[in-house]
Amino acid sequence: MFTGIIQDIGTIKRLQRKGDNTEFTVFSDKLAHDIKIGDSVAISGVCLTGSAVDPKANQFVVTAVSETMQRATLGDLTPGAHINLELALQPTDRLGGHFVQGHVDTIGRCSAVLQRAGSWEIRFDFPQEYGRYVVEKGSVAIDGVSLTIYDVKPTQFTASIIPHTWESTTLRLLKAGMRVNLEFDLLAKYIAKMTGLQTTDRITLDRLREYGY
Template sequence: MFTGLVETTGKVISLEPRGESARLTLHVGGMASELVDGESVAVNGCCLTVTTKDATAQTASFDLLMQTLKVTSLGDLQTGSLVNLERAMSIGARFGGHFVQGHVDATVKVLDWSAHGQDHRLEVELPPEHRGLIIPKGSICLDGISLTAAEVSDTNVVCWIIPHTFQLTNLHTKKPGDRLNVEFDMLGKYVRELMRAMK
């Protein structure tokens, strides 16, 4: 379980195909000394398991299943790409953001990414099959970042990005047309399934 509050960014060293799967190796900086094999880390909002880590080289590797490559945008990563990183929640810590599982629902295309004074406007498409899972002022997780939906229509979602988020995350590397991983609010998904079951 995660909060969507990005701790730091990492840089892609390699994405090595292994049959229908792949191994992703990242430079994760000082976080490497705190990681243990088997630990869960959200990489661009996708919960991955640390396969190996090297505290001296400050690297960590993750095995990506075919399903992960199919559902997320991780297969788009190139050497040098910046990724958002968050370790799992710890009991007793303050809980900002919102409940994030690290289970990506889909990828969405960036429609608008523009500066407005010191802030930025991020508009992404809303897949038809996921309409109703996001409400105005509700939470949405984009590339592992807990954001508030400022505007919601039948076809898109607009979030406003403050300077802190712009500087701390990989968003400053994005442009219109890029794909982001999206995880919709867990409570909304449960409500939808309960309503379907009642019908």
């Protein structure tokens, strides 16, 4: 479990195919010394397991199976690529973002990056069948970053990025057309299942009241 608060921007040093799996060697001078073999690490929003660690070189290795490679944007990564990193949540940590599992739901696409006075506005497109999980002022993990969204449309939403988040994540590298990992709010997914929301339905206040929320 994660919170969507990025702890470091790592760098892909090497990719190696092993059967159907792909091993990523990651450089992080902030986090490599805290990772142990078997630990969960969010790689741009994808929960992977540390399989080797070299603290002296500030590097660690994670492995992704073929299904994970297909569902997320990991296949877009090449040596030198920058990635968002977050270690798993501990019971004593503050929950600064929202509950993030590291299980990517779908791949979205950045449609626009607009600079505002003191912030940035990024618009994202997503498949319509996930619209039931998207609500105004709700939370979405985008490449592992917990963001509050607004201006929600059937296949698009917008997020505003403050300077700290802009400088501390790979969101500053986004350009129109680039793909991103999307994980929708866990609570929204449970509510949708319990209330029987169909693919094109949306969670509304009236619908929640109907079910006693």
